[in-house]
Amino acid sequence: MPVVGSYRNDVYVEELRYIVRRTALLMPFLVLIYGLAIRQSWLERSAFYSDWALAGITGGLILLSLWQKYDKANWDNDRRIAFNAVLYHLLAAAFLLFVSGADNPAVLFWMIMLICTDLFFGRTAYLLSGLLLVATAGLALAMDPSMLSDGRAVNAAGLIGIMLAVSWVASRMRQVGENERRAYHRLRQHEAMQRDRLQTLINGMAEAVIGTDHKGIIRTYNAATLGLLDTNRSLGGLKIGNALKLTDEQGQPVSFDALLKSARGVINRSDLTLLLESGEQIKLAATITPLRPVYQHRQIMSGYIIVLRDVTREKSLDEERDEFISVVSHELRTPVAVTEGLLSNLTLLIDRGVSPRQVAQSVNEAHEQVLFLAKMVNDLSTLSRAERGVADDPEEIDVSQLLHEIYQEQLPAAKAKNLALNLDLAPRLGRVLASRLYLSEILQNLVSNAIKYTNEGSVTIAAQLEGDRLRLSVSDTGIGISKSDQKHIFEKFFRSEDYRTRETSGTGLGLYVVSKLSRKLGISVSLTSRLNHGSSFSFSLPAIQAAKTKKTFSAQAA
Known part of the structure; x- marks a missing residue:
């Protein structure tokens, strides 16, 4: 297979073209000098025909070489290359016939054409070139039969045989080299394809992946790396230690270069903090894998692969979970200890035969603690259900019906404190589309809180239409909430330092549950409060008008 046809844009072929062009420019001068030497009888001139023959052949070679040099299209057109090759062969044959003779060492110049023909056109063209040489020698013998008698035919045959043998060996060596080049070319293509696949895979990873050389210079990275570092500038060529500014859990600087140097195997670090140029801090988990070439037996690193993962949210969740467990344990410990003490004291009172009134008092106090625990467990269960969806x-949901149900459930608690529980509903409220459990829990918590922190006056549950939205509110005339406490009122386990708040039992989870469930419903609970003048909690939902609902149900029935 020809080289040029297979690798038209290959660097190796470009070098071959350069050599052939230079040889083509040099060849006319060599032919002219050799021809003049024959003309002057410095060399055997038995076949020299005339000065015109030498001039014509030399002029033809000069014109052909100049055409090749300045017509760039010659090298991009297979037909032109083949046409040029035919012209060179004809001029070479003419030189052997009319200037030097077939028995002259000049026949060795044909070897250049044999090799070039093999390179550019393959084995078939190579064989045709050899046949043309043999035919030229035969024609020379026919033109000068005396070559048989004076031994020149034998010389010509020897020269042609040697040249064909050498060119054949050169052709086969070239073919072996060409096969190796093709194998190398396929290997490079396969390597490039595998590299592209690997790069595509790495770019598709959510984790930041960085590849460095043995000195810690960044050579490759994926898109997630730029996202993690919050930058668009190129990282190639930077030292990894300059690109990543790290600290440990104690806030002490960590040198990534030092981490790489200390890596004798895979290193996992989850205690790192990345400092961004914007001042933001990101918790990082890093995996460092040293790379060693398989052909090296010594402990020499060829590079490192670093995988970085943002664990800020995971760390926050872990810290929040630990804090939550700690606070819940603390909050549960008190009522459990009080209940245990009351029940132990109750057993002692019964053994001593005290009055039933004292026994009933201890039982009531223990019951209140159990109710407190039940309320906390219920709030925790609601939070768990909300988290799990x-x-x-x-x-x-028929809003009017739901509010009437809540009113009936909370009325006994209001009456127990001599409070007026009011229900202020606008006519034709219609319906809303929401989770019944979540909406009911929000309203129950708001109403029970209002009753708990109102010692006299009233609690009002209200609902009214505002355009295409339905606004629900729970207002009271209770102790109110200070401005400083209003900033923290929706935090879990938060309870005001107001002594009146401390006089009532509470888990500190009620309004946190309200906040959590309202986010699940996509609503925002607003607070208006003034210390010693009461509070009002309100939120709104998109309303489904009664008329529209009735029309929808009628259409479905039809």
């Missing part, structure tokens, strides 16, 4: 499927 249990019962969050929306459904059409």
Whole structure:
């Protein structure tokens, strides 16, 4: 297979073209000098025909070589290359016939054409070139039969045989080299394809991946790396230690270069903090894998692969979970200890035969602690269901009916404190589309809180239409909330330092549950409060008008 046809844009072929062009420019001068030497009888001139023959052949070679040099299209057109090769062969044959003779060492110049023909056109063209040489020698013998008698035919045959043998060996060596080049070319293509696949895979990873050389210079990275570092500038060529500014859990600087140097195997670090140029800090988990070439037996690193993962959220969740468990344990410990003490004291009172009134008092106090625990467990259960998305499927809710149900449930507690529980509903409220469990829990918590922190006056549950939205509110005339406490009122386990708040039992989870469930419903609970003048909590939902609902149900029935 020809070289040029297979690798038209290959650097190796470009070098071959350069050599052939230079040889083509040099060849006319060599032919002219050799021809003049024959003309002057410095060399055997038995076949020299005339000065015109030498001039014509030399002029033809000069014109052909100049055409090749300045017509760039010659090298991009297979037909032109083949046409040039035919012209060179004809001029070479003419030189052997009319200037030097077939028995002259000049026949060795044909070897250049044999090799070039093999390179550019393959084995078939190579064989045709050899046949043309043999035919030229035969024609020379026919033109000068005396070559048989004076031994020149034998010389010509020897020269042609040697030249064909050498060119054949050169052709086969070239073919072996060409096969190696093709194998290397396929290997490079396969390597490039595998590299592209690997790069595509790395770019598709959510984790930041960085590849460095043995000195820690960044050579490759994926898109997630730029996202993690919050930058668009190129990282190639930077020292990894300059690109990543790290600290440990104690806030002490960590040198990434030192980490790489200390890596004798895979290193995992989850205690790192990345400092961004914007001042933001990101918790990082880093995996460093040293690379060693398989052909090296010594402990020499060829590079490192670093995988970085943002664990800020995970760390925050872990810290929040630990804090939550700690606070819940603390909050549960008190009522459990009080209940245990009351029940132990109750057993002692019974053994001593005290009056039933004292026994009933201890039982009531223990019952209140159990109710407190039940309330906390219920709030925790509600939070758990909200986190897991249990019962969050929306459904059409008749708001008026729901508020009446809550009113009836909370009325006994209001009466027990001599409070007026009011229900202020606008006509034709219609329906809303929401999770019944979540909406009911929000309203229950707001109403029970209002009753708990109102010692006299009233608690009002209200609902009214505001355009295409339905506003629900719970207002009271209770102790109110100070401005400083209003900033923290929706935090879990938060309870005001107001002594009146401390006089009532509470888990500190009620309003946190309200905040959590309201986010699940996509609503925002607003607070208006003034110390010693009461509070009002309100939120709004998109309303489904009664008329529209009735029309929808009628259409479905039809």
